[in-house]
Amino acid sequence: EIALTQSPGTLSLSPGERATLSCRANQSITSSYLAWYQQIPGQAPRLLIYSASSRATGVPDRFSGSGSGTDFTLTISRLEPEDTAVFFCQHYGTSVLTFGGGTKVEIK
Amino acid sequence: QVQLQESGPGLVKPSETLSLTCTISGGSFSSYYWTWIRQSPGKGLEWIGYVYHSGSTNYNPSFRSRVTISVDTSKNQFSLTLNSVTAADTAVYYCARVRRREMDYWGQGALVTVSS
Numbered sequence: 001e002i003a004l005t006q007s008p009g010t011l012s013l014s015p016g017e018r019a020t021l022s023c024r025a026n027q028s029i030t031s032s033y034l035a036w037y038q039q040i041p042g043q044a045p046r047l048l049i050y051s052a053s054s055r056a057t058g059v060p061d062r063f064s065g066s067g068s069g070t071d072f073t074l075t076i077s078r079l080e081p082e083d084t085a086v087f088f089c090q091h092y093g094t095s096v097l098t099f100g101g102g103t104k105v106e107i108k
Numbered sequence: 109q110v111q112l113q114e115s116g117p118g119l120v121k122p123s124e125t126l127s128l129t130c131t132i133s134g135g136s137f138s139s140y141y142w143t144w145i146r147q148s149p150g151k152g153l154e155w156i157g158y159v160y161h162s163g164s165t166n167y168n169p170s171f172r173s174r175v176t177i178s179v180d181t182s183k184n185q186f187s188l189t190l191n192s193v194t195a196a197d198t199a200v201y202y203c204a205r206v207r208r209r210e211m212d213y214w215g216q217g218a219l220v221t222v223s224s
Contacts, residue, residue: 035210044202044214045153056212088153092209095166097143097155 002029002093004100012106019076021103023089028069033092036065036074039102040085048087049074081107110135112203114218120197121224126190128218130203135213137161137184141206144177144188146199147217154199158206159186193222 003026013019023034031052037045047056049065052072062077076083084107089100116128130142143158157167159177167175174191190197198221204211 033209037211044217045211046214047210047212050208050210050212090153090210096168097145097158099153099155101152 001096002027002091002098004089004091004098006087006089006100006103008103009101010104010106012108013079014108015079015081017079019079019083019105021074021076021087021105023067023072023074023100025070025072025091029091029093031068031072034065034067034072035090035092037088037090038083038085039088040082045088076105079105079107083107110205110213112205112213112215114201114203114215116218116220118219118221120193120220120222122194122222123192126188126193126197126220126222128188128201128203128220130186130188130215132184132186132205135205137179137181142177142179142186143204143206143211145202145204145211147202148196148199151199156188156190156201195222198222 005024007022034052036049038048039045053065064075066073086102086104088102091098111133113131120126138161141158144156146154157177159165176189179186200217200219202217203215205213
């Protein structure tokens with residue numbers, strides 16, 4: 001069974017800085033099956049990245065995804081105040097969906 | 109624009125059955141999987157199960173013994189039934205569309221509290 005571990009738990013950065021979020025799987029997974037979501041407090045999650053590196057419709061290009069095998073990264077190149085949220089990675093396995101525990105991004 | 113809306117009781121008594129319905133508008137119901145995901149207060153996301161428009165299902169093993177997800181294509185709806193609930197089932201329940209291997213449209217979420 002695939003387990004996803006996200007780090008760090010919380011990231012506190014200033015506007016304009018670069019945020020690097022990690023999602024690590026306990027075994028190698030297919031990149032096509034890895035997605036990232038943003039959840040702003042009080043809202044439903046929003047799809048940001050699918051297939052590890054493809055941006056969903058309407059997602060600003062400051063969000064990018066990369067990685068393969070067991071290590072995947074979500075990068076926010078220039079943080080903006082509205083990026084305050086929790087970010088989750090998700091894997092679609094053999095008929096099972098798994099989420100990471102989330103990384104909270106705080107803007108100073 | 110595809111929209112999903114959860115509906116159902118916000119309060120359920122312990123040992124009873126939780127029932128929620130998700131209504132889809134603005135898009136095709138066919139050719140997609142539809143899923144339920146929940147989030148306990150202050151916690152992460154937990155996948156419950158999904159249903160295809162044909163009615164075939166797959167469930168998280170953690171819920172398999174007490175969950176049923178069904179579809180009503182005539183109403184563009186799918187439903188969640190969770191039996192024998194406890195306080196641990198208190199959560200915000202989201203319905204979502206599975207596009208290929210990711211959820212591209214989500215409902216706003218429905219808070220269900222299990223309490224006597």
